[in-house]
Amino acid sequence: MPETVWTSPWAGPVVVAVALLLGLVLAVMDALARRAPAGGRRADVLVAPVRDGARMLLERRGTTIAPDRLLSTVAVLAVPVLALMSAAVLPFGGRSVVSTSADLVWFNAAEALLWAAVWLLGWGPNAVHPLVGAYRFLAQGLAYELPLMFAIITVGVGAGSLRATDVVAAQAGGAWFLWTMPAAFVVFLIGAAAFAFWGPFGAPAGTDVAGGVLAETSGVDRLLVQVGRATFLGVAAATAAAWFLGGEDGPGLPGPVWYALKTLAVMALLVGMGRRWPVVRPERFADVAWVVLLPATVVQSAVVAVLVLGGFYR
Amino acid sequence: MTELLVLAVLGAAAVCTGVLVFVVDSMARATFSLLASFLATGVALLLMDLAYLGLLTILMMTIEMAIMAVFMIMLMMNPAGLMPMTMVHNTRGSVVVGVVAFVVLTVGVWTVDWPDRPGPRPADATAQVGEAIMGDYMLVMIVVGVVLLATMVAGIALATHRGRYDRFGPDLDRDPDDPVRGGLPR
Known part of the structure; x- marks a missing residue:
């Protein structure tokens, strides 16, 4: 078996930097998509995420009456840490920082831990709106989690392995999983937007509940959570590029360029579609997720399983 | 040696956070100490090269605890679980059951004649x-x-x-x- 772990001492810091960069790029794209160029200069929009981040860094932290400080702190730290954990299984040139026999489950587990982190984020301040947002997130979780798991396992079935580097290797030569797993790809992106409670799935932090889980989170705490959300979504876009679009695979250009282009394309698709949809209420999304997305992903994985048995994926 | 040390720390963390479930006075803290206990167990499984089992434990227990928090807080007589409350009932009986179970398991672990591994380690x-x-x-x-x-x-x-x-x-x-x-x- 070829070595699949990136053993250099620089591997960890480099992947952390890459993950944060992915988050920043996503945040800038999001700002561009959201703010129509009415009035302000385009350059303002481009630096908006950085400027907002600096403001949060300098801002004084607000507090509520009798908050659960311990659980708040755990939640605020967990969101960015989990985002970086999910980046640990990103495959680069046939290697990743963490390479286990179940990388796909690793990503899934990092994302599932958000259930706890976001609920705690809403619980911590001891205030109504964050708690409403927290319960909205769990309701949304019940909707997106199962279709997302089926989408992820479809990738594993197609590759015949749960190791991220094997998944990329199985798509070499243009045999990208997107061609045979379009439904899983779409559901993966929907799940990514939903677990980052972003765009149309932003109800847990919606303006109708005064900011929901983020209502009472300010200063550095808010910065950490927002960086974590953006990083998670950026890493998910790169993960989608690796799992469904073959990662570095492509003719002519060097591998890393292909990887970056695909990641940017997935981000553009995510942001472009996501910002065109209104916010979906979790109970409505649950209906759609269980009646449409779940059967679609089950059929998708069944089709891929039949293709595997037929020797389609070599 | 390092691995054994980390394993010991994880085991101790799992036990301590498990005990904390009955010490803390809030439903949320009890639920998430139990989750911390499960997470320590999951990471211990990861250390034993059981990646899938360890990650699955982490994944499933997280979702389970999050859903449990919803139901526990919904069904407890103390609305939203915001007021401190005790997590133990029938203290004497549960102490007896706990001590007996611990003694039986410990005696079992140390006295059973565990078989040696016959073949090579599986990949x-x-x-x-x-x-x-x-x-x-x-x-x-x-x-x-x-x-x-x-x-x-x-x-x-x-x-x-x-x-x-x-x-x-x-x-x-x-x-x-x-x-x-x-x-x-x-």
């Missing part, structure tokens, strides 16, 4: 465990799985407050009258 321990558990019983497992699913569906169908006749009328031809509208035009 993928998870596959080995799966083979050992499922290998000969695959058909039984599949049948049991379907029966369990049917039981769950039937249980929900029996327990649900509003069946399809309540929603669509006696001839199933009315527009559904739902308290919470779904996302699909049905």
Whole structure:
């Protein structure tokens, strides 16, 4: 078996930097998509995420009456840490920082831990709106989690392995999983937007509940959570590029360029579609997720399983 | 040596956070100390090269605890679980049960004559465990799985407050009258 772990001492810091960069790029794209160029200069929009981040860094932290400080702190730290954990299984040139026999489950587990982190984020301040947002997130979780798991396992079935580097290797030569797993790809992106409670799935932090889980989170705490959300979504876009679009695979250009282009394309698709949809209420999304997305992903994985048995994926 | 040390720390963390479940006075803290205990166990499994089992433990326990937090806080007599409350009932009885179970298990662990490994170490321990558990019983497992699913569906169908006749009328031809509208035009 070829070595699949990136053993250099620089591997960890480099992947952390890459993950944060992915988050920043996503945040800038999001700002561009959201703010129509009415009035302000385009350059303002481009630096908006950085400027907002600096403001949060300098801002004084607000507090509520009798908050659960311990659980708040755990939640605020967990969101960015989990985002970086999910980046640990990103495959680069046939290697990743963490390479286990179940990388796909690793990503899934990092994302599932958000259930706890976001609920705690809403619980911590001891205030109504964050708690409403927290319960909205769990309701949304019940909707997106199962279709997302089926989408992820479809990738594993197609590759015949749960190791991220094997998944990329199985798509070499243009045999990208997107061609045979379009439904899983779409559901993966929907799940990514939903677990980052972003765009149309932003109800847990919606303006109708005064900011929901983020209502009472300010200063550095808010910065950490927002960086974590953006990083998670950026890493998910790169993960989608690796799992469904073959990662570095492509003719002519060097591998890393292909990887970056695909990641940017997935981000553009995510942001472009996501910002065109209104916010979906979790109970409505649950209906759609269980009646449409779940059967679609089950059929998708069944089709891929039949293709595997037929020797389609070599 | 380092691995053994980390394993010991994880084990101690799992036990300590498990004890904390009964010490803390809030429903949220109790739930998430239990989750911390499970996470320590999951990471310990990861250290033993059981990646799939360890990650699955982390994944499933997280979602389970999050859902449990919803129900515990919903069903406790103390609204929203915001007021401090005690997490133990029948202290004396549970102490006896706990001590007896601990003694039996500890005596068992140290006195049983564990067999030595006969062959070489398997390359993928998870596959080995799966083979050992499922290998000969695959058909039984599949049948049991379907029966369990049917039981769950039937249980929900029996327990649900509003069946399809309540929603669509006696001839199933009315527009559904739902308290919470779904996302699909049905």
